[in-house]
Amino acid sequence: MTLSVNIFLSLDGVMQGPGSPDEDLSGGFDRGGWLAPYLHDLTVGQIVNSWLARADSLLLGRYTYDMMQPFWELVTDPDDPVAYALNHLPKYLVSSTVENPTWHNTRVLPGDPLNAIEELKRGRGEIQVHGSHRLARSLHDAGMVDEFRLLVFPVVVGTGKRLFDAGSVPSGFQVLESETLASGTFHLRLRPIPFGTADMGPRIGL
Numbered sequence: 748m749t750l751s752v753n754i755f756l757s758l759d760g761v762m763q764g765p766g767s768p769d770e771d772l773s774g775g776f777d778r779g780g781w782l783a784p785y786l787h788d789l790t791v792g793q794i795v796n797s798w799l800a801r802a803d804s805l806l807l808g809r810y811t812y813d814m815m816q817p818f819w820e821l822v823t824d825p826d827d828p829v830a831y832a833l834n835h836l837p838k839y840l841v842s843s844t845v846e847n848p849t850w851h852n853t854r855v856l857p858g859d860p861l862n863a864i865e866e867l868k869r870g871r872g873e874i875q876v877h878g879s880h881r882l883a884r885s886l887h888d889a890g891m892v893d894e895f896r897l898l899v900f901p902v903v904v905g906t907g908k909r910l911f912d913a914g915s916v917p918s919g920f921q922v923l924e925s926e927t928l929a930s931g932t933f934h935l936r937l938r939p940i941p942f943g944t945a946d947m948g949p950r951i952g953l
Contacts, residue, residue: 749873750806750864751894752883753798754910755782758899762880763907765900770814776907785900788930798896799832803872806864808879809842815878816850839867839874841882861889880908887939888916894923894938901931917942 755765764771764779771779785791807815815833822830838853841860848855856863860882867874868891876883886892887910924936 748803748868748870749893750868750876750886750891751798751801751873751896752876752886752892753795753896754878754883754898756897756899756910757781757902757904759903759905760909760911761904761907762878762910763904771810771908773810774908778904778907781902781904782900785902785930785932788928788932790928791898791930791932794898794934796828798875799828801873802832802836802875804837804839804867804874805833806839806867806874806876806879806882807841808882809840809845810880811878811882812838812840812842812848812850812853820850839864841879861885861891864891880910883910884912884915887911887918890916890939892939894936895920897933897935897937899933899935919943 754762756762757765761781763773763776765782766780767783768777768779819830819833822834825831834851836852838848838850840848840853840855841864842855845855856867864886876886883892919940919942920937921940922935923938924934926934928934
Protein backbone atom coordinates (compact mmCIF):
# COMPACT_ATOMS: atom_id res chain seq x y z
CA MET A 748 0.00 0.00 0.00
CA THR A 749 1.26 3.46 -0.91
CA LEU A 750 1.26 6.06 1.89
CA SER A 751 0.95 9.68 0.78
CA VAL A 752 0.99 12.90 2.79
CA ASN A 753 -1.22 15.64 1.31
CA ILE A 754 -0.65 19.09 2.79
CA PHE A 755 -1.30 22.82 2.32
CA LEU A 756 1.86 24.82 3.12
CA SER A 757 2.99 28.42 3.24
CA LEU A 758 6.31 29.42 1.69
CA ASP A 759 7.92 29.17 5.12
CA GLY A 760 6.54 25.67 5.62
CA VAL A 761 3.62 26.44 7.97
CA MET A 762 0.66 24.05 7.75
CA GLN A 763 -1.32 25.24 10.79
CA GLY A 764 -4.82 26.70 10.42
CA PRO A 765 -4.89 27.37 6.68
CA GLY A 766 -8.67 27.51 6.31
CA SER A 767 -10.05 29.92 8.90
CA PRO A 768 -8.97 32.18 11.79
CA ASP A 769 -10.28 29.79 14.46
CA GLU A 770 -9.38 26.48 12.80
CA ASP A 771 -6.37 25.73 15.01
CA LEU A 772 -5.53 28.16 17.82
CA SER A 773 -3.13 25.82 19.62
CA GLY A 774 0.11 27.40 20.77
CA GLY A 775 -1.52 30.84 20.59
CA PHE A 776 -1.62 30.73 16.78
CA ASP A 777 -3.48 33.82 15.55
CA ARG A 778 -2.78 33.79 11.79
CA GLY A 779 -5.30 31.21 10.66
CA GLY A 780 -7.05 31.55 7.32
CA TRP A 781 -3.90 32.35 5.35
CA LEU A 782 -4.96 30.06 2.50
CA ALA A 783 -8.40 31.62 1.99
CA PRO A 784 -7.26 34.61 -0.16
CA TYR A 785 -6.05 32.13 -2.80
CA LEU A 786 -9.20 30.02 -3.08
CA HIS A 787 -10.41 32.07 -6.05
CA ASP A 788 -8.05 29.83 -8.02
CA LEU A 789 -10.42 26.99 -8.91
CA THR A 790 -7.48 24.76 -9.80
CA VAL A 791 -6.75 24.38 -6.08
CA GLY A 792 -10.04 22.56 -5.57
CA GLN A 793 -9.50 20.45 -8.68
CA ILE A 794 -6.12 19.33 -7.39
CA VAL A 795 -7.50 18.42 -3.96
CA ASN A 796 -10.26 16.43 -5.67
CA SER A 797 -7.62 14.61 -7.72
CA TRP A 798 -5.72 13.74 -4.54
CA LEU A 799 -8.77 12.22 -2.89
CA ALA A 800 -9.76 10.38 -6.06
CA ARG A 801 -6.62 8.25 -5.57
CA ALA A 802 -7.41 7.36 -1.96
CA ASP A 803 -8.54 3.94 -0.80
CA SER A 804 -8.41 4.92 2.89
CA LEU A 805 -7.47 7.84 5.13
CA LEU A 806 -5.07 8.08 8.07
CA LEU A 807 -5.66 10.92 10.51
CA GLY A 808 -4.24 12.23 13.75
CA ARG A 809 -6.62 12.95 16.63
CA TYR A 810 -6.50 16.75 16.40
CA THR A 811 -7.22 16.87 12.66
CA TYR A 812 -9.91 14.20 13.03
CA ASP A 813 -11.67 16.24 15.71
CA MET A 814 -11.56 19.37 13.54
CA MET A 815 -12.81 17.64 10.38
CA GLN A 816 -15.61 15.49 11.73
CA PRO A 817 -18.14 18.12 12.94
CA PHE A 818 -18.05 19.96 9.61
CA TRP A 819 -17.67 17.23 7.00
CA GLU A 820 -20.07 14.64 8.39
CA LEU A 821 -22.86 17.19 7.89
CA VAL A 822 -22.02 17.68 4.20
CA THR A 823 -24.21 15.06 2.55
CA ASP A 824 -24.10 16.22 -1.08
CA PRO A 825 -23.10 13.07 -3.03
CA ASP A 826 -21.62 15.29 -5.75
CA ASP A 827 -19.11 16.84 -3.34
CA PRO A 828 -16.00 14.68 -3.90
CA VAL A 829 -14.24 15.86 -0.74
CA ALA A 830 -17.23 15.18 1.51
CA TYR A 831 -17.93 11.86 -0.14
CA ALA A 832 -14.36 10.67 0.35
CA LEU A 833 -14.11 11.85 3.96
CA ASN A 834 -17.47 10.38 4.92
CA HIS A 835 -17.31 7.07 3.09
CA LEU A 836 -13.69 5.93 2.81
CA PRO A 837 -12.27 3.83 5.65
CA LYS A 838 -10.60 6.11 8.20
CA TYR A 839 -7.79 5.02 10.51
CA LEU A 840 -7.40 7.19 13.59
CA VAL A 841 -4.16 7.49 15.54
CA SER A 842 -5.23 8.13 19.12
CA SER A 843 -4.47 6.73 22.56
CA THR A 844 -7.63 8.18 24.12
CA VAL A 845 -10.49 7.55 21.66
CA GLU A 846 -12.07 4.10 22.03
CA ASN A 847 -15.39 4.42 20.20
CA PRO A 848 -15.14 6.93 17.35
CA THR A 849 -18.46 8.18 16.02
CA TRP A 850 -17.51 9.25 12.49
CA HIS A 851 -18.72 6.64 10.03
CA ASN A 852 -16.23 3.97 8.98
CA THR A 853 -13.51 4.88 11.51
CA ARG A 854 -11.17 2.41 13.18
CA VAL A 855 -8.74 3.36 15.94
CA LEU A 856 -5.28 1.89 15.37
CA PRO A 857 -4.23 -0.27 18.33
CA GLY A 858 -0.90 -0.27 20.12
CA ASP A 859 2.17 1.41 18.66
CA PRO A 860 0.84 3.52 15.76
CA LEU A 861 3.90 3.11 13.54
CA ASN A 862 3.73 -0.68 13.87
CA ALA A 863 0.00 -0.59 13.10
CA ILE A 864 0.59 1.60 10.04
CA GLU A 865 3.35 -0.72 8.87
CA GLU A 866 0.77 -3.53 8.98
CA LEU A 867 -1.66 -1.44 6.93
CA LYS A 868 1.02 -0.80 4.32
CA ARG A 869 1.20 -4.51 3.60
CA GLY A 870 -2.19 -4.21 1.90
CA ARG A 871 -3.04 -2.73 -1.49
CA GLY A 872 -4.11 0.69 -2.72
CA GLU A 873 -3.28 4.10 -1.26
CA ILE A 874 -3.70 5.39 2.27
CA GLN A 875 -3.62 9.18 2.59
CA VAL A 876 -2.68 11.52 5.41
CA HIS A 877 -4.30 14.97 5.33
CA GLY A 878 -3.20 17.65 7.78
CA SER A 879 -2.23 15.78 10.97
CA HIS A 880 0.98 17.66 11.77
CA ARG A 881 2.54 15.33 14.33
CA LEU A 882 1.53 12.19 12.45
CA ALA A 883 2.95 13.46 9.15
CA ARG A 884 6.20 14.42 10.83
CA SER A 885 6.49 11.04 12.61
CA LEU A 886 5.86 9.15 9.38
CA HIS A 887 8.50 11.20 7.59
CA ASP A 888 11.04 10.66 10.34
CA ALA A 889 10.33 6.92 10.27
CA GLY A 890 10.86 6.78 6.49
CA MET A 891 7.32 5.52 5.87
CA VAL A 892 6.06 8.18 3.42
CA ASP A 893 6.04 7.10 -0.23
CA GLU A 894 4.90 10.43 -1.67
CA PHE A 895 4.32 14.01 -0.55
CA ARG A 896 1.70 16.05 -2.39
CA LEU A 897 1.99 19.70 -1.51
CA LEU A 898 0.16 22.90 -2.39
CA VAL A 899 2.57 25.68 -1.45
CA PHE A 900 0.89 29.09 -1.28
CA PRO A 901 2.73 32.40 -1.94
CA VAL A 902 2.54 33.68 1.62
CA VAL A 903 4.90 33.76 4.61
CA VAL A 904 3.02 33.13 7.86
CA GLY A 905 6.02 33.57 10.15
CA THR A 906 4.96 31.23 12.95
CA GLY A 907 3.01 28.02 13.48
CA LYS A 908 3.33 24.28 13.03
CA ARG A 909 5.64 23.32 10.18
CA LEU A 910 5.79 20.12 8.19
CA PHE A 911 9.60 20.13 8.33
CA ASP A 912 11.18 21.88 11.28
CA ALA A 913 14.35 21.72 13.34
CA GLY A 914 15.16 18.09 14.04
CA SER A 915 13.46 16.62 10.96
CA VAL A 916 15.22 13.58 9.56
CA PRO A 917 17.22 14.73 6.50
CA SER A 918 15.85 13.65 3.13
CA GLY A 919 16.26 14.33 -0.54
CA PHE A 920 13.29 14.33 -2.90
CA GLN A 921 12.64 13.31 -6.47
CA VAL A 922 10.22 15.73 -8.12
CA LEU A 923 7.49 13.67 -9.76
CA GLU A 924 5.36 16.64 -10.82
CA SER A 925 5.50 20.41 -10.46
CA GLU A 926 3.04 23.05 -11.56
CA THR A 927 2.51 26.75 -10.95
CA LEU A 928 -1.13 27.76 -10.69
CA ALA A 929 -2.65 31.08 -11.76
CA SER A 930 -2.63 32.30 -8.14
CA GLY A 931 1.12 31.67 -7.87
CA THR A 932 0.54 28.54 -5.79
CA PHE A 933 2.95 25.67 -6.38
CA HIS A 934 1.69 22.12 -6.77
CA LEU A 935 4.38 19.54 -6.06
CA ARG A 936 4.53 15.76 -5.98
CA LEU A 937 7.68 14.54 -4.29
CA ARG A 938 9.13 11.08 -3.64
CA PRO A 939 11.58 10.84 -0.72
CA ILE A 940 15.05 9.64 -1.65
CA PRO A 941 18.22 9.33 0.45
CA PHE A 942 19.78 12.57 1.66
CA GLY A 943 23.13 13.33 0.08
CA THR A 944 25.84 15.98 0.09
CA ALA A 945 28.63 16.93 -2.31
CA ASP A 946 31.47 19.41 -2.59
CA MET A 947 30.73 22.22 -5.03
CA GLY A 948 34.45 22.83 -5.50
CA PRO A 949 35.96 26.30 -6.00
CA ARG A 950 33.55 28.93 -7.27
CA ILE A 951 35.06 32.24 -8.39
CA GLY A 952 33.03 35.18 -7.18
CA LEU A 953 31.01 33.29 -4.59
